[in-house]
Amino acid sequence: MYPIIAKLLERFSDHLDTEAIIIERDALPKGIAPLREHLPEGTWLVAADSNTWEAAGAEFGAALDTAGISWERYMIEEPADGTKPICTDRRIESLEAALKRSEATAGIAVGSGTINDIVKLASDHCDVPMACVGTAPSMNGYTSGIAAVLSDGVKTTIPCTAPRVVIADIDVMAEAPYRMICSGLGDLMSKPVSNADWQVSAWLNDTYHSADAMEIIEAGAAMLDGVAPKLPQRDREATAGLTASLMLSGLAMSVAGSSSPASGGEHLISHFIDMTAIAFDKPHDFHGCQVGVGTITTGLIYEKLRALSPDDIDIDARVQALPEWSDYESVLRERFGPLFEAVVKHARPAFPSPDELRQRLTRLCDEWERLDTQVARTLRTGQSLEEELRSAECPTRFSDLGVERDRAWRAIAHSKDIRNRYTILHLAWELGHLDTWADEVLLHLADH
Numbered sequence: 001m002y003p004i005i006a007k008l009l010e011r012f013s014d015h016l017d018t019e020a021i022i023i024e025r026d027a028l029p030k031g032i033a034p035l036r037e038h039l040p041e042g043t044w045l046v047a048a049d050s051n052t053w054e055a056a057g058a059e060f061g062a063a064l065d066t067a068g069i070s071w072e073r074y075m076i077e078e079p080a081d082g083t084k085p086i087c088t089d090r091r092i093e094s095l096e097a098a099l100k101r102s103e104a105t106a107g108i109a110v111g112s113g114t115i116n117d118i119v120k121l122a123s124d125h126c127d128v129p130m131a132c133v134g135t136a137p138s139m140n141g142y143t144s145g146i147a148a149v150l151s152d153g154v155k156t157t158i159p160c161t162a163p164r165v166v167i168a169d170i171d172v173m174a175e176a177p178y179r180m181i182c183s184g185l186g187d188l189m190s191k192p193v194s195n196a197d198w199q200v201s202a203w204l205n206d207t208y209h210s211a212d213a214m215e216i217i218e219a220g221a222a223m224l225d226g227v228a229p230k231l232p233q234r235d236r237e238a239t240a241g242l243t244a245s246l247m248l249s250g251l252a253m254s255v256a257g258s259s260s261p262a263s264g265g266e267h268l269i270s271h272f273i274d275m276t277a278i279a280f281d282k283p284h285d286f287h288g289c290q291v292g293v294g295t296i297t298t299g300l301i302y303e304k305l306r307a308l309s310p311d312d313i314d315i316d317a318r319v320q321a322l323p324e325w326s327d328y329e330s331v332l333r334e335r336f337g338p339l340f341e342a343v344v345k346h347a348r349p350a351f352p353s354p355d356e357l358r359q360r361l362t363r364l365c366d367e368w369e370r371l372d373t374q375v376a377r378t379l380r381t382g383q384s385l386e387e388e389l390r391s392a393e394c395p396t397r398f399s400d401l402g403v404e405r406d407r408a409w410r411a412i413a414h415s416k417d418i419r420n421r422y423t424i425l426h427l428a429w430e431l432g433h434l435d436t437w438a439d440e441v442l443l444h445l446a447d448h
């Protein structure tokens with residue numbers, strides 16, 4: 001194990017389900033011993049899809065056989081149209097049934113985001129521990145205690161137990177489809193702005209903020225130094241750095257007990273693209289690729305916010321401009337169409353009362369310097385984020401994701417209503433600038 005990872009697992013063992021993270025060459029045979037140590041005896045159910053079975057499942061199964069471990073294979077149902085499976089209630093229930101049928105004592109995911117999420121939730125529901133064998137450094141969810149599921153058409157994250165053991169074979173990770181490697185980097189590149197969102201919310205709303213989680217995030221960020229430009233060559237050391245950084249990002253979420261340290265407005269933009277892709281049959285990309293473009297976007301929005309001064313903010317006018325909830329609800333009904341019922345559950349609790357709004361904006365104006373002294377400490381400019389993503393040949397424009405201008409605009413201006421967590425997008429809306437800033441950011445991205 002990376003010494004820093006081993007140290008953190010030990011230090012935060014009270015908060016973490018994860019006991020071992022193996023990131024190295026030949027990790028598939030080497031990971032068997034920690035699996036034995038941390039999973040109960042009996043039959044383990046190994047879940048994969050056809051791609052991940054080929055990437056690592058078959059080799060992992062052979063290693064289990066060699067070790068004399070009893071296991072069964074479970075293939076996740078794949079869509080007939082050749083697209084990748086997504087984490088839906090139906091797939092979770094189907095795996096739950098299989099876990100019960102085989103009286104499995106543990107679930108093991110062979111795969112990345114979706115397969116892990118399905119196995120995490122199904123194992124959690126059946127009250128058996130889980131572990132995972134990674135197949136791509138594509139997201140930071142390997143070590144997190146949450147899973148993303150598409151429920152009633154809305155992407156939500158649900159708390160669950162995290163894997164006891166995570167195994168990542170560097171050769172497997174480095175040979176993953178390159179877009180998935182881009183996705184992992186994009187997911188991590190959100191750190192500067194998602195942390196700023198987390199700080200802003202703690203400052204303006206007194207929400208929870210964890211110094212421990214920040215420390216882990218910082219340790220993970222340090223592992224990314226110099227990694228981006230080496231990824232296209234599938235450099236093993238760079239891939240290991242990316243993978244380790246993703247694992248730390250997930251641990252930070254586990255320690256914080258929420259995805260807040262690693263998921264702000266940029267993630268809402270990505271989730272909005274996913275939701276509208278599924279509901280209206282539009283294109284989407286890997287989670288982290290979308291997050292990367294969302295991060296450049298929210299990075300630019302922070303620049304616009306910081307260019308303001310408290311004198312530009314007329315608090316009385318802003319409070320007066322706050323619509324009645326019933327009027328806003330009608331707007332949401334029109335905006336979200338078939339997704340309205342699912343969205344409104346999240347939008348309602350996030351909608352401020354006039355008093356709340358006044359309080360928040362007053363604090364913002366009174367303590368404006370905290371934007372520079374506190375929030376900006378983690379921030380990076382849209383341009384520097386973009387340059388780093390570009391050096392790894394990652395997508396940097398909505399058009400690179402197949403998202404046309406109108407949907408990109410709505411992702412920026414309307415995604416704040418899909419989750420009850422305060423971000424720069426909420427603040428920009430409350431200041432009355434969100435629509436204009438969405439226009440300006442898209443113009444900027446089109447011109448540069």
Ligand SMILES: [Zn+2]
Nearest residue numbers: 140187287291
């Ligand atoms: Zn993410």
